[in-house]
Amino acid sequence: MNRFIxxxxxxxxxxxxxxxxxxxxxGMPIVQIxxxxxxxxxxxxDVKMAVLDHSKDEYTAEIINKITSSGYFQxxxxxxxxxxxxxxxxxGDVKLILVFEPDFGKKLVKNSKANVQILTDAxxxxxxxxxxxxxxxxxxxxxxxxxxxxxLPSSIQANSRMYFNANLESVFMFIPGIMATILMLVSAMMxxxxxxxxxxxxxxxxxxxxxxxxxxxILGKVTPYLALSFINALVIVGMGYFVFGVPVLGSxxxxxxxxxxxxxxxxxxxxxxSTVAKSQQVAMMLSMFVLMLPTIILSGFIFPIRNMxxxxxxxxxxxxxxxxxxxxxxxxxxxxxxxxxWKETLIxxxxxxxxxxLSLKKFKIRLQ
Amino acid sequence: MNKDVKVIKVKNLCKKFGDFxxxxxxxxxxxxxxxxxxxxxxxxxxxxxxxxxCGLSYPTSGEISVAGFDVYKQREQLKRNIGYMSQKFSxxxxxxxxxxxxxxxxxxxxxxxxxxRKADDLLKKLDLQHARNKRISSLPxxxxxxxxxxxxxxxxxxIVFLDEPTGGVDPVTRRQFWDLIxxxxxxxxxxxxxxxxxxxxxxxxxxxxxxxxxxEALDTPAKLKEDFNAVDMDQVFLALARTATxxx
Amino acid sequence: xxxxxxxxNLSKTYGSVQALKGINLDINSGELFxxxxxxxxxxxxxxxxxAxLLLPDIGSARxxxxxxxxxxxxxxxLLGYMPGKFSLYQDLSVIENLEFFATVxxxxxxxxxxxxxDIWVQIEPFKDRLAGNLSGGMKQKLALCCALIHQPKVLLxxxxxxxxxxxxxxxxxxxLKNLKSKGITIVVATPYMDExxxxxxxxxxxxxxxxQVNTPQEIVDQFxxxxxxxxxxxxxxxxxDLREFEFTNSVFLFGQTxxxxxxxxxxxxxxxNSYLKSKGxxxxxxEHVKPGxxxxxxxxxxxxDGYE
Numbered sequence: 001m002n003r004f005i006x007x008x009x010x011x012x013x014x015x016x017x018x019x020x021x022x023x024x025x026x027g028m029p030i031v032q033i034x035x036x037x038x039x040x041x042x043x044x045x046d047v048k049m050a051v052l053d054h055s056k057d058e059y060t061a062e063i064i065n066k067i068t069s070s071g072y073f074q075x076x077x078x079x080x081x082x083x084x085x086x087x088x089x090x091x092g093d094v095k096l097i098l099v100f101e102p103d104f105g106k107k108l109v110k111n112s113k114a115n116v117q118i119l120t121d122a123x124x125x126x127x128x129x130x131x132x133x134x135x136x137x138x139x140x141x142x143x144x145x146x147x148x149x150x151x152l153p154s155s156i157q158a159n160s161r162m163y164f165n166a167n168l169e170s171v172f173m174f175i176p177g178i179m180a181t182i183l184m185l186v187s188a189m190m191x192x193x194x195x196x197x198x199x200x201x202x203x204x205x206x207x208x209x210x211x212x213x214x215x216x217x218i219l220g221k222v223t224p225y226l227a228l229s230f231i232n233a234l235v236i237v238g239m240g241y242f243v244f245g246v247p248v249l250g251s252x253x254x255x256x257x258x259x260x261x262x263x264x265x266x267x268x269x270x271x272x273x274s275t276v277a278k279s280q281q282v283a284m285m286l287s288m289f290v291l292m293l294p295t296i297i298l299s300g301f302i303f304p305i306r307n308m309x310x311x312x313x314x315x316x317x318x319x320x321x322x323x324x325x326x327x328x329x330x331x332x333x334x335x336x337x338x339x340x341x342w343k344e345t346l347i348x349x350x351x352x353x354x355x356x357x358l359s360l361k362k363f364k365i366r367l368q
Numbered sequence: 369m370n371k372d373v374k375v376i377k378v379k380n381l382c383k384k385f386g387d388f389x390x391x392x393x394x395x396x397x398x399x400x401x402x403x404x405x406x407x408x409x410x411x412x413x414x415x416x417x418x419x420x421x422c423g424l425s426y427p428t429s430g431e432i433s434v435a436g437f438d439v440y441k442q443r444e445q446l447k448r449n450i451g452y453m454s455q456k457f458s459x460x461x462x463x464x465x466x467x468x469x470x471x472x473x474x475x476x477x478x479x480x481x482x483x484x485r486k487a488d489d490l491l492k493k494l495d496l497q498h499a500r501n502k503r504i505s506s507l508p509x510x511x512x513x514x515x516x517x518x519x520x521x522x523x524x525x526x527i528v529f530l531d532e533p534t535g536g537v538d539p540v541t542r543r544q545f546w547d548l549i550x551x552x553x554x555x556x557x558x559x560x561x562x563x564x565x566x567x568x569x570x571x572x573x574x575x576x577x578x579x580x581x582x583x584e585a586l587d588t589p590a591k592l593k594e595d596f597n598a599v600d601m602d603q604v605f606l607a608l609a610r611t612a613t614x615x616x
Numbered sequence: 617x618x619x620x621x622x623x624x625n626l627s628k629t630y631g632s633v634q635a636l637k638g639i640n641l642d643i644n645s646g647e648l649f650x651x652x653x654x655x656x657x658x659x660x661x662x663x664x665x666x667a668x669l670l671l672p673d674i675g676s677a678r679x680x681x682x683x684x685x686x687x688x689x690x691x692x693x694l695l696g697y698m699p700g701k702f703s704l705y706q707d708l709s710v711i712e713n714l715e716f717f718a719t720v721x722x723x724x725x726x727x728x729x730x731x732x733x734d735i736w737v738q739i740e741p742f743k744d745r746l747a748g749n750l751s752g753g754m755k756q757k758l759a760l761c762c763a764l765i766h767q768p769k770v771l772l773x774x775x776x777x778x779x780x781x782x783x784x785x786x787x788x789x790x791x792l793k794n795l796k797s798k799g800i801t802i803v804v805a806t807p808y809m810d811e812x813x814x815x816x817x818x819x820x821x822x823x824x825x826x827x828q829v830n831t832p833q834e835i836v837d838q839f840x841x842x843x844x845x846x847x848x849x850x851x852x853x854x855x856x857d858l859r860e861f862e863f864t865n866s867v868f869l870f871g872q873t874x875x876x877x878x879x880x881x882x883x884x885x886x887x888x889n890s891y892l893k894s895k896g897x898x899x900x901x902x903e904h905v906k907p908g909x910x911x912x913x914x915x916x917x918x919x920x921d922g923y924e
Contacts, residue, residue: 006719010708017707202703206762209667209697210720211689365688367669409781410752509655536778536807538654538822539910540917543868550852565808566782570871571851589872600871602782609783 003212007220014194015224021190029182029232033239036174044127044134049096050077050088057105063116063156066142067098072134089121096120096131108146112154122162132160133245175240176328177301179233180321183259184295187229187266188273189287195221195274196283205367214363222267229266233259237332249335258331258341261348262324266291268355269320275362295321323347369573373400375526375558376421381430383416390416391427392581398574400526403549403559405569408578409609414562417578418529421560423447435526448476451520451557454531458516461505465496468504469519476523490518510541517548521557528552530561534568546571566602575601577608584608618681619694619769619801620645621666625675628661635661637824638675643803643817648796650815651805652909658824659805660700663774666803667697679770693721696768696800700775702755706748710739710758713747714765721766732761734794738787753784760791770801777806789814809910820913827916832909839907839915841865844885845873847901848892857895861888868914875911 015021049067053060068075076094079085088094099117101107108114118135120128139158147153198204207217233256240246248255269291277283295301298312299321305313316322323344330336338345376398383391390413398404408414419425421434423443432439437446459468466487473483491497494514504512513533521528530549534542546568549559561572569575569589576586585592585608589601596604621643628636636658643649651659664670666677668688677684679691704713718725729736739757742750747758756776763771773792777785789811792802804815812818813832820827820835828835848854855874858867865877876888885902892900907915 003719003722006716010705010712010716013708013712014705201706202699202701203705205664205667205669205699206697206703206717207720208669209692209695210717211693211722212720366671367664409783410779536655536775538657538807538917539809539914540868541654543914546869547855554852564779564781567871571869605782606786609781 003216004220007212007216008223011194011220011224015228024190025186025228025232026235028185029178029236030239032178032182033175033236033243036178044072044130046074047072047096047131048076048094049073049098050079050085050094051075052079052082052085052097052099053104054102055100055104055106057103059105059108059114060100063100063139063142064098067135067138070134070138085119089119092121094121095127096135098135108154108156113157114154115157115159118158118160120160120162128162136160174301175236175244175246176325176332177296177299179236179259179328180262180299180301180324181292181295182232182236183229183263183324184266184269184291184321185287186232187225187263188270188291189284191222191225191267191270192273192277192283192287193280194225195271196277196280199274200279208365208367214360214365218271218359218363222271225267225270226260226263229263230256230260233263246332248332250331250337254338255328255331258324258327258345258348261345261352262320265320265348265352265355268352268359271359272355272362275359275364294319298322299325301325320348320351369399369401369553370556371399374398375400375435376404376560377431377433378421379431381417381420381432382428383413383420383425384428389581391420394430394578394583396576396583396586398527398558398560400558401553401556402574403553403561403572405572405575406560406562406578407569407575407605408562412578412609413581414578415531418531418560418562422450422452422529448523449526451523451525451528452531453516453520453528453533455533455535459504459512459519462503464501464503465491465507465515466500468515469522472519472522478523486522490522494518510537510544513537513541514545514548517545517552521552525557527558527560530559532562532564534563534565542568566600566605569601569605577605579608579611584611617769618645619679619799620647620681621677621679621770621801621803623662623666623675623677626662626665626672626677627674628658628665628670629673635824636665639824639826641819641826641829643801645801646796646799647801648792648814648816649801649803650812650818651803651821652807652809652812652818652913653805653821654807656823657821659821660774661824662821663697663699663772663803663805667695667772668692693766694769696763696766696771698759698763698771698773698776700778700805702759704747704755704759704762707746709744709746710750711743713758714761717762718765723766725765728765728767731767731798732764735761735764735791751784752780753787756780756784756788757791760788764795768800771795771803773802773804775805775807777808777811785811809908809913812909818909820909820916822913822917822920825920827913827920835909835912836907839912841877841915843905843907843911844876844878844888845870845901845903845905846876846888846892847873848897849899850897853895854892854897857892857897861891863887866915866918868911870911875905875907877915 051064064075067073077088079097082099085097097119099119101115104114116139118132120131122128136158139156143156198207237248241248273283273286277286298316298319300316305316308316327341327344330341374397379395381391381394382389394417406414420427420432420439423439423446426440434446435449437449439446463471469487469490470483491500496511496515499507517533534545537545553559563569572589574586574588575592576583578584592604593600596607598604598607623639623641626636626639639662651662653659661670665672666679666684668684668691671685680694682690684691708716714725735757739754739761742754747755750758777788780788792804796802815832817829817831818835819829846854851869851874855867855869858864858874858876863878863880863883865879867874867876889900889902
């Protein structure tokens with residue numbers, strides 16, 4: 001135990017004294033989230049909106065008034081029928097159509113329940129999603145207003161429907177994507193580099209001739225990065241939630257448990273790389289090409305997998321972050337539990353054990 | 369050696385890094401064809417001085433000319449007229465012997481014919497014809513060092529700077545290396561050499577010993593031994609180096 | 617406890633290069649033993665084999681009566697090893713390095729102070745400095761401390777004095793002598809021939825083969841020929857002329873003189889003298905000198921090359 005603590009102490013000295021590692025560890029997640037977040041999250045202002053009002057009563061008029069006076073939306077067309085929707089979206093100016101059902105006001109008073117449908121042009125899914133949430137917010141406020149002096153609360157049911165991108169792929173995807181990228185980078189790249197550095201500087205030679213066994217050396221090298229990666233996962237989820245409003249709809253505990261599993265996997269890949277790489281440079285290159293690029297390009301983080309050529313789709317199946325991103329998306333954005341992600345979890349588990357096994361086997365007790 | 373022609377003229381060279389004075393008022397001259405030993409303990413300031421003389425870094429103050437060129441203003445001409453070889457790096461390990469020669473000849477703008485002719489002479493002299501197309505990495509250290517030296521003087525420089533050229537080399541090869549040095553010196557090339565082997569200090573025409581950034585002794589080995597009442601250069605060196613306060 | 621080393625027919629090949637060619641060597645318990653040879657002679661390979669970092673192709677070796685292959689775990693507890701490259705953590709301070717190596721061996725600095733005290737007092741003033749900012753000599757002292765922190769029985773030092781200036785070198789050897797008095801077997805590899813005299817026994821090694829093993833005195837005594845130091849006004853020209861001389865066996869630059877041996881057992885110096893005079897060397901000093909280890913090494917290695 002003493003040995004282990006001594007080893008950990010030394011590793012933390014290395015990390016905290018190396019400005020480059022510190023930058024990668026803590027600067028990069030923040031910069032990446034900010035970058036992706038702000039590139040995607042443009043502020044809404046005067047978004048052109050059309051209305052198809054089947055009801056045309058005082059309630060609908062008031063709602064439209066509320067919406068246009070918010071400053072976010074601008075009324076540009078009044079539609080006659082739903083058939084016009086497609087045409088008007090294709091023109092490109094109007095991004096959003098609000099459809100009130102017939103007898104909206106009457107239903108609201110009588111049944112305390114009325115429906116409004118929000119149609120959005122989801123070819124730019126991030127903006128579309130944002131628009132929907134803004135509109136829902138305005139409707140919600142109005143609902144509260146009219147409920148103030150009522151006994152039986154009424155409710156406006158707003159359903160949204162996306163045109164052109166029905167499943168809203170890649171919306172908020174950036175948080176799971178960045179999380180997978182960062183955890184992969186920090187865990188795999190940093191551990192592989194730090195082990196390769198010991199080889200390069202010749203200190204591995206001394207560690208090998210000491211009574212430390214391979215497991216002790218590996219654990220000592222890996223534990224700090226496990227802790228730091230976990231902190232990183234928290235930072236990313238936290239920033240996503242507080243800065244960009246990316247929800248965690250499912251269980252937070254499950255989310256973190258899955259993250260730890262993925263960190264383990266990434267660490268074991270890192271160790272595996274370091275058993276192959278003799279120098280920091282090689283470890284870096286391997287991590288970049290074997291891990292980083294596939295994580296960014298083939299995991300579905302930026303480019304939807306189903307749009308890829310078939311050979312690349314096949315390759316994407318062996319890319320661990322793909323599964324992790326699916327898990328994250330399900331837990332964070334769909335709010336589902338383990339019953340929906342057990343398959344992916346199992347795959348990650350199997351991969352982890354595979355790499356740990358391989359690394360332990362490959363990690364040499366000698367120099368050759 | 370031609371004592372009338374001074375190829376290195378150093379007057380009051382100072383180099384400071386912040387508060388630290390690496391070279392403190394160095395003054396010396398080196399004659400054409402002279403073998404000049406530049407000794408000093410680790411951290412005495414040798415490397416700093418050599419970098420300045422090779423035009424790789426500016427001095428803080430002082431008048432310095434090398435091969436007739438000013439180290440402040442004529443660095444390009446200066447570099448063209450010197451050769452440099454260090455223990456750490458000289459030749460590309462993954463290129464063959466001839467590729468290395470061709471590369472260095474090309475750097476100094478020698479024509480293809482000249483390179484080929486001189487390469488043949490060089491390989492013949494070193495008895496390395498059979499290794500012409502072998503990679504450097506496959507050669508024994510001693511051969512590499514001899515070849516590196518020959519490449520460093522391939523463009524017939526006025527001066528060649530040798531930074532610990534014989535470290536770790538076996539005693540026989542070390543002497544063969546000095547044969548090459550003597551020969552180059554006879555051809556009029558000035559040799560500026562650092563070494564940790566004190567017996568090699570004896571081979572130099574003159575030796576300077578640096579302690580804490582200053583030149584504490586500069587003379588022929590014989591005169592230095594006489595002055596310090598020492599039997600060999602090792603004793604001279606130890607007597608001087610022990611006074612060092614600059615323990616890094 | 618027997619802390620000796622016995623090596624039998626040890627061979628190691630990397631690719632097409634045979635780094636060690638069937639080495640046999642016995643090093644006694646508590647001996648200060650020198651492995652003298654140039655770079656590429658196989659010293660590092662031999663050390664790595666002994667340090668259980670490499671597996672031999674052929675042959676075997678035992679440290680403290682433990683086989684280096686089967687007993688590698690036990691050996692790692694008994695061994696202090698200092699690789700050729702400065703192998704400490706440059707971004708850790710002196711004291712952090714030492715503490716780390718103490719914990720690796722599950723021990724504490726205080727418990728081993730008697731072992732490292734003499735060396736430690738010299739680097740203690742710099743204990744909070746990063747190891748990367750130490751001078752060469754100081755680095756070596758720190759590395760030695762780290763190698764000693766677990767009280768090893770055998771100490772393997774691979775070129776501890778290479779690149780270290782003459783002052784630090786002589787201090788380093790003084791430390792080794794003090795350590796020897798504590799009963800540790802010390803094996804030092806060095807390319808510096810003059811350091812041979814500081815060892816009890818040495819092995820001269822070249823191209824993966826041991827040329828000779830003996831005490832420095834014995835090695836010198838076995839020098840076959842009479843050695844003469846010749847001094848002239850122009851040693852280099854004198855060297856060139858002697859190479860042309862029909863009776864020259866060997867002639868080498870040697871400090872301020874040339875070291876000359878004759879092919880003949882019996883001969884008159886006057887002959888050499890008059891030959892050189894005829895070549896224009898008027899101020900000659902020729903005297904019979906005792907050979908040094910370097911002379912022996914050169915004689916042995918040219919002889920070995922001659923048989924190839």
